[in-house]
Amino acid sequence: MRSTMMDAPLQVSRILEHGATVHGSAEVVTWTGAEPRRTTYAEVARTAARLAHALRDECGVTGDERVATFMWNNTEHLVAYFAVPSMGAVLHTLNIRLFPEQLAYIANHAEDRVVLVDGTLIPLLARVIGEMVTVRHVVVVGGGDPAPLLAAAGDRIAVHHWDALLADRPAVYDWPESDERDAAALCYTSGTTGHPKGVAYSHRSIYLHSLQICMPEAFGLDATSRELVIVPMFHAMAWGLPYAAFTSGASLLMPDRFLQAAPIAEMIAAERPTMAAAVPTIWTDLLAHLDTHDVDVSGLREVVVGGSACPPALMHAFGERHGVEVIHAWGMTETSPLGSVARPPAGVTGEDSWRYRYTQGRVPAGVAARIVGPDGEVLPADGTSVGELEVQGPWVTARYLGDETPDGEKFRDGWLRTGDVGTLSADGYITLTDRSKDVIKSGGEWISSVELENALMAHPAVLEACVVGVPDERWHERPLATVVLREGASATPEELREFLAGSVARWQLPERWAFIEAVPKTSVGKFDKKVVRTRYADGALAVHTVTVV
Amino acid sequence: MRSTMMDAPLQVSRILEHGATVHGSAEVVTWTGAEPRRTTYAEVARTAARLAHALRDECGVTGDERVATFMWNNTEHLVAYFAVPSMGAVLHTLNIRLFPEQLAYIANHAEDRVVLVDGTLIPLLARVIGEMVTVRHVVVVGGGDPAPLLAAAGDRIAVHHWDALLADRPAVYDWPESDERDAAALCYTSGTTGHPKGVAYSHRSIYLHSLQICMPEAFGLDATSRELVIVPMFHAMAWGLPYAAFTSGASLLMPDRFLQAAPIAEMIAAERPTMAAAVPTIWTDLLAHLDTHDVDVSGLREVVVGGSACPPALMHAFGERHGVEVIHAWGMTETSPLGSVARPPAGVTGEDSWRYRYTQGRVPAGVAARIVGPDGEVLPADGTSVGELEVQGPWVTARYLGDETPDGEKFRDGWLRTGDVGTLSADGYITLTDRSKDVIKSGGEWISSVELENALMAHPAVLEACVVGVPDERWHERPLATVVLREGASATPEELREFLAGSVARWQLPERWAFIEAVPKTSVGKFDKKVVRTRYADGALAVHTVTVV
CATH class of the missing domain: 2.30.38.10 (Luciferase; Domain 3)
Known part of the structure; x- marks a missing residue:
């Protein structure tokens, strides 16, 4: 039996129209270092219509062509978030932090036709625009000399200025009906191995994700919310917050390029966000700032932390010293990104809640x-x-x-x-x-290298410990423990192994041990386990083998 | 460009599985007049699997056949809400309050094959089962003598008992994948003219509606919520609350047939709902009870009122005397039913908020x-x-x-x-x-009869006033004011007309006036405007015409 319901497609233009009408007076604030720039959802919608007209009429964007952004979090980026999918084209948010060859690769892979760029990012884009061979138009937002772009790409590209391009265009656009399963936006993973891989979000996925983001179990957004969106709009669609804002009527506060602790603290005090979203490093810096400066953060109820696991100490410090609840969330570019949120179960509060709040949390209904x-x-x-x-x-x-x-x-x-x-x-x-890739596959069971490392680092003689899986004839893989001892301290592999046995099942205990000077690290300070494995394979480590009786 | 997103259909079984796993320990409480019956979402899911097996194997339900319910709000009704759509069949919630001929009409129109009935409702169903010609199976929930059913329908129907029917059946069911646009549930409007009309909700509409119901701008549900669902599950899908509960992990409290103020107050005190949903009459009765009994309602933050406009006095009284916020919502069977919710805009609180809270509110994104x-x-x-x-x-x-x-x-x-x-x-x-149908169409403009009535009833001499549109050669329609004067009071049409001119535009002022003994009323106490119009047409009213100069 067919239902009698309307076949209303879930599409980005529907979110835009809702925000622009029902929540037309909701605020968009972009930090500038000095006076914030302010506008409203109604005005964003009018500007989105102007941009769509300009992209179609001046840049020749038709059908599902890709329009890329190379921008910070600001009003114009928000306009692009809505204008490009609503007109039926596909938004491609370029991650300005990728390596140049990765940037060129993804722009070519996506066949980007237009790039919108913040004036301040022209020098960065100029380094790669020459290799972005499908790009024909660059639109510069704000000031900035476009000469380096023309020098790099020659007459392949036309350079436009946002204000001039949008001037005198109609403030309404007859948004087409989309197939809700068509692509609305593109994001590439910044995989550490191989080429970045593209994920194409649909109008449908964005719409559903937006509803879920607003639910209390996720971020609990409504028209009284003020979202400070620090997570970059070029990273996993800023966790869906721009679309969720127009869905719920929550106001949007954006830091543009001012991502240091001091301007963020200033923005929090001045604009009184009720929630904020960013990766842990931002919060670590902000905590240090708050601990040493008198900043009014009393409007801030919750900050959502994702991207990597949040140190428990950071969560406690924000709560105890500044009355801000840090909420742990997990997701990936591949998951739009809302995967799970760590709120405690009903009735669990206070100390008891921490064992839930440290986890990655529970999945929402979707x-x-x-x-x-x-x-x-x-x-x-x-x-x-x-x-x-x-x-x-x-x-x-x-x-x-x-x-x-x-x-x-x-x-x-x-x-x-x-x-x-x-x-x-x-x-x-x-x-x-x-x-x-860091788990040790031993005889059909998995051993957590992180668990072994944490247990080892609890030993008083151990400064750092890095555990990797190495080939083993009988068990397929077994753990190799590489240990950096504290200055002046000493310990034997047998002692450390016995110590581990206090917290880890015996079959997981490493037989292979090596004492090293320092754990090799990646550019962002993580243990570089690839290097450790290579050193072991090359015989560059002095390995002690504990005989198990 | 096609998106890369998974083509995961939005379907009721997905909501069921989510609730049963992630929120498996959420509570379902059914009032019994004495000890409440308690179960969990995990157990509801197991019972739903058993019911699906029974319906398929014993009642021969296949494909999209219709399974009707004739039940109060209780655990078994909830089980049917999930089992029937999840197995691919269509749930038809029969409104037990319809006239017998309407009930027979809708059961035949929907071609219901099975009816699940509460034992206490057997006498009511027995009056119509003889006319429900497509029904082959009746499943009785709880005690109750099924003899009247067999007497009325003879050997056309087989009667089963819920407990026996479900016993020993598997607690898991391999729910099929549905086309999300297929019907999941059916509800008929109880239109006052003509036959009731059917609305077939889809898996998709139920899923989307559930997400929206949970959003803070609607009912703000999460795993800490406890919903008291008084609005009948046979009326507009209980406003979507059962599905929203499994979507969010909110616990569900259901009054079964105990809808009087005293047991509802008892249930609120004992089970501490955080929110409750019902039509205004329920709240009027409850308010009178709370005002005269010592009941602990401190857990109750909000009650949602829909179905008809809520008297402002009721909203104020709940807030001021019992600390409960009454939220006005609007919807129809045709709208699933969430249409709008009256929460004030950001920053508007206290006295200022009332002018928003009296309205029908704002639409959500969907x-x-x-x-x-x-x-x-x-x-x-x-x-x-x-x-x-x-x-x-x-x-x-x-x-x-x-x-x-x-x-x-x-x-x-x-x-x-x-x-x-x-x-x-x-x-x-x-x-x-x-x-x-009650608006007066005058010269291409509309005149609100309700506004004229309210303005007239503010006159000290007027006890009641009923305004209807009557034919007019020049203006198509013009208002006729029928007025009941207070005992001993007197007023002329000219006086009342001048009084009205103080609050209504002059072109809206009625020329035709009639003083009557009483306003004719419908069985539920509303002004019966049809009768007033007929009396006017028949010349049965003494009409004074005010000459306008």
Whole structure:
């Protein structure tokens, strides 16, 4: 039996129209270092119409052509977020922090036709525009000399200025009806190995994700909310917050390029956000600033932390010293990105709530989660079985852009393999401990390298410990523990092994040990396990083997 | 460009699985007059699987056959809400309060194959089961002698008992994948003229509506919420609250047949709901009870009132005397039913908030609203232009069940004509004043009969006033004011007309006046304007005509 419901497609222009009418007076504030710039949702919608006219009539954008942004978080970027998908084109948010060759690769892979660039980012774009061979138009927002762009790309590109380009264009646009499963926006993962991979969000996925983001179990947004969106709009669609804002009527506060602790603190005091979203490093810096400066953050109820696990000390400090609740969330570019949010269960408060708040949290209704073991078997949700987290849902990607069939390394039977390893509890809480590439596959069971490292670093003689899996004839892989001792301290492999036995199952205890001067690190300070494995394979480590009797 | 997102259909079984796993320990409480019955979402899901097996294997339900319910709000009704759509069949919630001929009509129109009935409702069902000619199975929940059913329907039907029917069946069911646009549930309007009309909700509409219901601008539900669902599950899908509960993890409290103020007050004190939903009459009765009994309602933050406009005095009294915020909402069977919710705009609190809270409120993102004038022209959202409210969206019906094309009286260009007349403000607030059939169409403009009545009843000599439109050669229609004077009071039409001129535009002032003994009323106490119009047409009223100079 067919339903009698209207066949109203879920599309970005619907979110835009809703925000522009029902919440037309909601505010958009862009920080400038001095006076903030202010506008309203109604005005953003009018500007979006002007941009759409300009892109169509001056840049020749038709159909589903790609329009890229190379921008900070500001009003004009927000306008592009709505104008480009609403006109039926596809928004491609270029991550300004990618390496030049990666930027050129993704612009060419997506076949970007237009790039909107902040004037302050012209020098960065000029380094790569010469290699972005499909680009024909660059639109410069704000001041800035476009000469370097023309020097690099020659007459392949036409350079426009935002204000002049939009002037005198109609403030309304007859947004077309879209197939809700068509692409609305593109984002590439910044994978550390191989080329970045594209994820194409649909109008449908953005719409559904926006509703979910507004729910109390996620970020709880309504017209009384003021969102400070620090997470870059070039990273996983700024966690969907711009679209959620127009969905709910929450006002939007954006820091533009002023991402240091001092201007962010100033913005919080002046604009009184009720919630803010950023990666942990931003909060670490802000905490140090708040601890040493008198800043009024009394309007701020919650900050959402994602991107990587948040140090518990940071969560406690914000709560205890500044009355701000830090909420842990997990997601990926591949998941739009809302995957899970760590709010405690009903009735659990105070000290008891921390063991839930440290986790990656629970999935919302639109996401299903399961834990899959080394042999592809679905493991019980018992809080102890360790496996790879796999997720599924209408805003989770099924493949990467350009792949005809899903990559088996990344997808399994219609589920996304997240590459994260951990447990799922009976009440739905996800706890992630390792990346799957860092997990040690020993005799059909998985050993968490992170768990071994944390246990080892609790030993008084140990400064740092890095555990990696190394080939083993009998068990396929076994752990190798590399240890940096504290100055003047000493310990034997046998002693450390016995110490570990106090907190880890015996079959997980490493047989192979090496004392090293320092753990090799990546450019962002993480343990570089690839280097450790290579050194071991090359015989460059002095390995002590503990004989197990 | 096609998106890369998963093509995960939005379906009821997805909501069920989410609630049963992530929120498996959320509570379902059914009042019994004595000890409440308690269960969990996980157990509801297991029972839903058992019911689905029973319906398929014992009642022969296949494909999209209709399974009806004739039940109060209780656990078993909730189980049916999930089991029937999840197995691919269509849930038809029979409104036990319809007239017998209406009940038979809708059961036959929907071709119901099975009816689930509460044992206490057997006598009521027995009066109509004989006419429900497609029904083959009746499942009795709880005790009750099924003899009257068999007496009425003979061997056309088999009667089962819920407990025996479900016993020993598997607690899991491999829910099929549905086309999300297929019907999941059916509800008939209880139109006062003509046959009831069917609305078939889709899996998609239920899913989207559930997300929106949970948003803070609507009912703000999460796992800490405890919903007291008084609005019957046989009326507009209990406002979507059962599905929203499983979507968000909110616990569900249900009064079964105990709808009087005393047991509801007892349930509130014992089970501490955080929110409750019902029509105004329930709240009027409860208020009287709370004012005269010592009941702890401190857990109750908000009650949502819909179905008809809520008297302002009731809203104030709950807030001032019992600390409970009454939230006004508007919707129809045709709108799933969430149409709008009256929460004040950001920053508006205290006394200022009332002028927003008295309105029907603002639409959420999934609903678009417009006001259309007498000649079909879309009127400005200026808070003063009066027209018919039309709505549109993915959970608004496009037609009635069985109609090949939408009825032009009820639908226009893809919009639902709500039959409600009022204004839409620039900031999105809907204010409804009349039903369109009660509005007076005078010279291409609309005059609100309700506004004239309210203005007249403010005159000290007037006890009641009923205003209807009567034919007029020049203006098409003009208002006729029928007035009941207070005992001992007197007033002339000229005096009353001048009094009205103080609050109403002159062109709206009635020329025709009649003093009557009493306003004719319908069975539910509303002014029966049809009777007034007929009396006028028949010349049964003594009409004074005021000559306008």
